[in-house]
Amino acid sequence: MSEPAIKVTELSYRYRGEKHSALDSITLTVERGEFLVVMGASEAGKSTLAACMNGLIPHFHKGRLRGDVVVLGRNTREYKVAQMAEVVGLVFQDFEAQLFSTNVELEVAFGPENFAVEREEIKRRIDESLAYVGLEAFRHRPPSTLSGGQKQKLAIASVLAMHPQVLVMDEPTTDLDPISKLGIFQITNQLRKRNDITLIVVEHETEEVLHADRIALIQDGRLVKIGDVRAILQEVDLLESLGVMPLGIPRFFKAMGYEELPLTPDEGVQAFQAEGWRLDDQAHQDLVVADQAAIAAHTEPIIQCRGLEHTYPNGVKALHGIDMDIMAGDMVAIVGQNGSGKTTLAKHFNALLFPTAGEVLVHGRPTKEQGVFKIGQKIGYVFQNPDHQIFSDTVFDEVAFSPRLRKLPEDQIKQRVSEALAAVGLTGMEEEDPFSLTKSGRQRVAVASVLAARPEVLILDEPTTGLDYAEQRGLMDMVKQLNEKGSTIIFVTHHMWVVAEYAQKVYVIKDGKVFLHGTTREVFAHEQELMEASLRPPHFVQFSNRLGKTILTPDEMLRCIHTGA
């Protein structure tokens, strides 16, 4: 009975029409009941590996497979996906596309129905699975009315109802707010404690993987390292070089010359106190003063909301009276739970939506008087999914789209395109086909195409979603540079570390209202309130809060620390 749950031997795979292998001789064994996390940069082959587990590779995708994947004695070459589904459940990142039923119950029933499970048993499994993920109260609701986190929980329930022995989740939390993420990980954690289920989770978020047994690190389709979670998370430099975000706490302790690195806020606080270290009041006060000074330097209002309300035509009221002032030169983060109204709010800034009560002023004039075409020249909006706007054959044409619509002369268009491409680091890519770029490449093209209109304000809706750590940093560094050159930046995000490291000002939106706002440091000091808004500061900030002072990055802490020596 010691047969492993999953045995992968010399697995290589190349998608049809690609030059490089997506997977390159991977060999690994996962024991029954184990919880393995797969991490790595974008395009490293994580999703490909996940798709190999239930036979989507080689049966659904086209390409060349070498080596073998055997799951509970079933070789994926010999079993169809639908047959593998009896033992392997797969949850996808995109929770919209994987749900297709008209109510929650039927969504869960679909899997068991395919295996001709008796109706009474299906009913029992619906109850059981919905209770497991905490969606009992929603059983008659259409999935489209659920929040993002609930949708992903439903996707998990619908797979659990098939009673899989192996559950594979491909970046299940990418599009979720921090507390919804936590909800998904609580479910994974519950599952981990069961011996009858083996878990494989592809994940970007380092903080969430602490409960796993092992981590496999993948780069360019190769298995770089596999090992115990604690051992891997201590390898701060290795993680960073692979495009995986290292935890802030071990990063800090490593800089302090530690060897056995604490990982969690608890461990961090213990180690900190055991060393007898202190945080310097004056140094911390300097940080606070610097924050205030940065904001006070911006005095010219660009976007002002006055009692802004918005009710959609179907009667849903998304915004309940928002007041805010965005000043020229600000770098502002708008955060909040899935469905809190962040995106609805942001769409008012460039007149895509108009207030149903109250008003939004741009340069002191109501957006209603100006309209999206005119405001679009001053306020650029980058949508969350670059694939919602890219349509040209070349990067040049895509970026030139906006200036051409505004009928600029050809030499000016050329100049604007090359400026915009330089700003996003894509100089020289003019003739490339945008569709052949990676997600982060397409995201950059999307930003460039908005920059080409030379807006004063740049709004980015979840710019870092779906990118790996290195790409997220690259993109945000670029945005920060734009801000330093004078652009006003507003970004909507779920990534709290991005807020901690890049925002000057934060607005927390909850139920269509401004729930908290202030400098990033002020907002992150209110952990309890953030929790109520389904948000949570990064581990490192939690760690500093426990030490009595809100400190946003390891570098800041290094400046504030007193070792007593």
Added chain:
Amino acid sequence: MDAELYLDYNTVIHRLDPRTKILLFVYSFIVVVLYEHPPWLLPIALLVLLHTAAARSWRNLWRIRVLLLILTVWSLILWNFFASGETHLFWVIDKESLLFSVARTILLLVMIISGVNLISTTRNEELVLGMIRLGLPYRVGFAISTALRLVPTTAASLQTIAQAQRSRGLDLDSGNILERMRKYIPLLIPVFITTIRSTNIFGMALESKGFGAREDRTFYLQLHSGIVDRILLIGGGLFVLVSLYLNFRGYGDIPGLTRF
């Protein structure tokens, strides 16, 4: 944003067995093609509108009002080219061909409204199950319902994409027809791409949940057929029979009409 076709009300019609609803839909198609003289179609149109009222599916008709209006105008004109009569009125229009155009327009509207009634009151799964219980293979029923499901998701992504392009300065509301068609290219390509992408994930999710794993499958949903179903089916059936008989006897034609 809110593009679902199914309207979640609890009306008499919603509570009907999906098989009944599908058969009533089929009935309306049969009877409406029988006659070419407008007065004969009016009772049918009236019944279908009564169905709409009982089902409260006005909302979906209101949503497609522009489409209905365009179709009505075109149909009223176009059918005159395919028929002629003895009493010339003006241009290509004769009295007989005009009556015929009106009848064909009613037919078109009845078919659309009947279809809207069906999908506004029947959940996707009920529709599939109804079709299967009526003898269609599962895969065929599932394919039809999948096609229906694409409508709201595509409409939703079209909306987002239109917003994305408008914020880049695309003005969809001005220019002549040719210019406007060109302007839709920036919308259509991303719509195709995102639709293909999400259909792909949908396909993977289906297989990963064991779609088609076995020959047989069970259904969690149960169909209940009650007294109202029986009354409607029998009443509707009689209506069809009488209509067939009257048509057979030659009623409902337009005298002097020549169709090409």
